[in-house]
Amino acid sequence: MVSPVFKDLANAIRFLSIDSVQKANSGHPGLPMGMADVATVLFKYYLRFNPKNPDWINRDRFILSAGHGSMLLYSLLYLTGYKSISIEDIQNFRQLNSICAGHPEYEKNSGIETTTGPLGQGLSNAVGMAIAEEIMKKRFGSSLINHKTYVIASDGDFMEGISHEAMSLAGHLKLKNLIVFFDNNKISIDGSTSLAISDNYKKRFESYGWSFQEVNGHNEKQISKAIKKSLNSKKPNLISCKTIIGYGSPNKSGKASSHGAPLGEEEIKLVRKKLKWEYKPFEIPNEIMKEWRKIGERGNHEEKKWNKIYIKKNNKIKRELDRTVSGKLPDNFNKIINVQKNKFFNLKPVVASRQSSADVLEEITKNLPELIGGSADLSGSNNTKTKNSKILKPSNLGGNYIHYGVREHGMAGIMNGMSLHGGVIPYGGTFLIFSDYCKPSLRLSALMGLKVIYIFSHDSIGLGEDGPTHQPIEHLVHLRAIPNLNVFRPADTIETLECWEIALKSSTNPSVIALSRQKIPFITQTLNQKNMCSLGGYEIKKTNSNPEITLIASGSEVQIAIDASKKLQNYNINSKVVSMPCQELFEKQTKDYREKIIEKDSKKISIEASSIFGWEKYVGAEGSSLGLKSFGKSAPAKKLYEDFNLTSDSVIKIAKKMLGK
Numbered sequence: 095m096v097s098p099v100f101k102d103l104a105n106a107i108r109f110l111s112i113d114s115v116q117k118a119n120s121g122h123p124g125l126p127m128g129m130a131d132v133a134t135v136l137f138k139y140y141l142r143f144n145p146k147n148p149d150w151i152n153r154d155r156f157i158l159s160a161g162h163g164s165m166l167l168y169s170l171l172y173l174t175g176y177k178s179i180s181i182e183d184i185q186n187f188r189q190l191n192s193i194c195a196g197h198p199e200y201e202k203n204s205g206i207e208t209t210t211g212p213l214g215q216g217l218s219n220a221v222g223m224a225i226a227e228e229i230m231k232k233r234f235g236s237s238l239i240n241h242k243t244y245v246i247a248s249d250g251d252f253m254e255g256i257s258h259e260a261m262s263l264a265g266h267l268k269l270k271n272l273i274v275f276f277d278n279n280k281i282s283i284d285g286s287t288s289l290a291i292s293d294n295y296k297k298r299f300e301s302y303g304w305s306f307q308e309v310n311g312h313n314e315k316q317i318s319k320a321i322k323k324s325l326n327s328k329k330p331n332l333i334s335c336k337t338i339i340g341y342g343s344p345n346k347s348g349k350a351s352s353h354g355a356p357l358g359e360e361e362i363k364l365v366r367k368k369l370k371w372e373y374k375p376f377e378i379p380n381e382i383m384k385e386w387r388k389i390g391e392r393g394n395h396e397e398k399k400w401n402k403i404y405i406k407k408n409n410k411i412k413r414e415l416d417r418t419v420s421g422k423l424p425d426n427f428n429k430i431i432n433v434q435k436n437k438f439f440n441l442k443p444v445v446a447s448r449q450s451s452a453d454v455l456e457e458i459t460k461n462l463p464e465l466i467g468g469s470a471d472l473s474g475s476n477n478t479k480t481k482n483s484k485i486l487k488p489s490n491l492g493g494n495y496i497h498y499g500v501r502e503h504g505m506a507g508i509m510n511g512m513s514l515h516g517g518v519i520p521y522g523g524t525f526l527i528f529s530d531y532c533k534p535s536l537r538l539s540a541l542m543g544l545k546v547i548y549i550f551s552h553d554s555i556g557l558g559e560d561g562p563t564h565q566p567i568e569h570l571v572h573l574r575a576i577p578n579l580n581v582f583r584p585a586d587t588i589e590t591l592e593c594w595e596i597a598l599k600s601s602t603n604p605s606v607i608a609l610s611r612q613k614i615p616f617i618t619q620t621l622n623q624k625n626m627c628s629l630g631g632y633e634i635k636k637t638n639s640n641p642e643i644t645l646i647a648s649g650s651e652v653q654i655a656i657d658a659s660k661k662l663q664n665y666n667i668n669s670k671v672v673s674m675p676c677q678e679l680f681e682k683q684t685k686d687y688r689e690k691i692i693e694k695d696s697k698k699i700s701i702e703a704s705s706i707f708g709w710e711k712y713v714g715a716e717g718s719s720l721g722l723k724s725f726g727k728s729a730p731a732k733k734l735y736e737d738f739n740l741t742s743d744s745v746i747k748i749a750k751k752m753l754g755k
């Protein structure tokens with residue numbers, strides 16, 4: 095073979111993709127065939143990456159937001175020499191435990207930067223990565239942090255609402271290091287995109303404050319020129335690449351039929367003929383392979399150059415960069431928590447838990463520069479902003495607080511991107527009711543195992559007069575049903591501090607901290623150096639060693655349990671009160687511990703101002719759950735608690751009935 099030309103490199107991606115989809119008998123060949131040229135230009139000339147050290151902190155990020163085209167990404171990683179993906183993995187596309195899963199699944203140090211598939215998510219992740227890059231550049235200097243974030247996004251990505259939220263914020267913040275390639279092939283699953291959309295993309299993106307260019311997505315020079323221009327832009331960049339889905343397929347190119355099904359043996363033969371590819375499935379000729387590996391090698395030199403700059407930095411910068419990138423908390427973190435715990439125990443504040451969270455954050459934000467807060471336009475309600483918060487804005491992208499605007503979904507997707515970038519820990523707030531608006535991204539935080547902290551205030555009917563549209567009912571249940579997510583509902587300031595401590599120390603899962611709008615009493619009985627919330631549930635008090643009733647409650651309802659326990663003594667009923675701030679952590683305790691805490695042989699009552707769904711696992715068939723079975727109502731909180739029988743008197747009535755007294 096004569097030395098390979100550009101099209102040979104791109105065709106290597108095309109054939110790895112169509113052959114693996116064919117072998118798996120499922121997958122999406124259309125996108126890799128259509129975008130192979132754009133990806134080849136990007137990787138060949140521009141992308142700074144090192145297959146030998148995929149997680150190098152100053153690498154350019156490459157996000158395949160249109161995750162259904164996963165074979166494009168796997169082909170690129172294999173061809174450029176990432177250890178994470180071998181030819182066997184490619185041949186095992188979509189098979190059990192293969193890294194080449196149906197849609198890209200984030201894995202540390204693999205080159206797969208994020209999990210995509212749900213359209214629009216990757217775009218929002220990329221915005222988060224571009225924000226994190228700017229923050230770290232301000233902290234550590236532009237000689238250490240100066241990378242780009244590139245994205246491939248499809249029609250579907252831009253139809254999704256989250257793309258509006260994330261791109262609008264990116265335009266507002268002038269994230270100039272963000273470069274998005276739009277696979278503008280005008281085809282989606284149902285057929286032509288004209289069935290469903292007639293947006294003027296140029297006007298749309300320009301109105302967000304983005305720069306817009308359009309190129310022929312199969313023309314190497316045009317693509318390259320557009321990228322070059324983007325490198326010096328003062329705005330985020332969208333390059334609309336006019337492409338043909340299924341490029342090279344005589345009968346299926348330009349048609350929805352190439353989107354999401356194998357092309358078929360006969361058609362693949364025709365593609366081989368048309369693109370003059372004489373090689374067997376999964377065979378990449380040496381010359382082409384060598385050329386791709388050379389492209390991969392380039393990043394190794396880039397990283398070596400970067401290392402020389404890093405070495406010359408002073409120890410303090412190096413230590414801080416290493417610490418934050420590795421996700422380690424400062425050495426004095428435990429001390430900060432303990433000092434706060436003592437202080438709160440002495441003060442015994444009677445405040446809303448959202449205020450407790452503010453008090454906790456006041457101290458933590460002083461000491462954790464990597465903590466990047468924000469809220470979806472509810473800063474004053476979520477109490478996420480502290481005296482140490484500096485607003486991140488176009489003129490100062492080094493801030494530590496983001497006004498996300500009323501963009502909950504965007505906020506969650508962006509926080510995922512920030513966490514994936516590394517070096518920062520995102521937390522963001524909204525009302526618990528609007529966790530619904532965060533949900534698709536929140537689920538991905540959990541699926542990817544990211545340290546993202548969701549602050550959801552106004553966590554029950556206790557928010558009062560705003561009424562049923564704002565009162566969460568089923569939300570805790572929804573959230574508790576998500577695997578690998580800790581859902582905390584602290585009962586006072588000490589518990590709030592402990593929940594924050596756990597969330598900040600959890601490096602393989604996100605956390606939700608649900609907080610009350612209304613004031614709640616201080617319930618911690620003894621000062622414990624141990625983090626009691628880390629047990630998930632623990633004893634608050636019991637009136638003798640053999641309680642007949644165990645009252646299990648969370649958050650603002652723990653006080654109802656304590657009151658009821660006191661009153662039950664008047665009826666000669668001994669009881670125990672358990673605070674259950676985190677069911678997920680309780681489930682992780684030993685059987686002995688769990689049975690001891692919920693007093694296996696006692697009758698059990700749960701109290702939580704939320705759907706009672708799920709509490710039966712603790713109260714058992716003979717137990718009872720106080721909660722809500724309907725939507726809330728608009729009224730002052732106290733009236734609502736009475737109206738929904740969430741009172742100590744109701745508890746007593748039920749307890750007496752249970753015991754036949």
Ligand SMILES: Cc1ncc(C[n+]2csc(CCOP(=O)(O)OP(=O)(O)O)c2C)c(N)n1
Nearest residue numbers: 125211212213248249250251281282283353
């Ligand atoms: C949130 C979400 N909704 C629906 C889908 C299912 N789906 C996968 S690809 C796609 C649209 C395909 O059109 P386009 O984005 O233009 O991709 P192309 O056909 O050009 O590859 C849809 C609806 C999805 N992956 N994510």
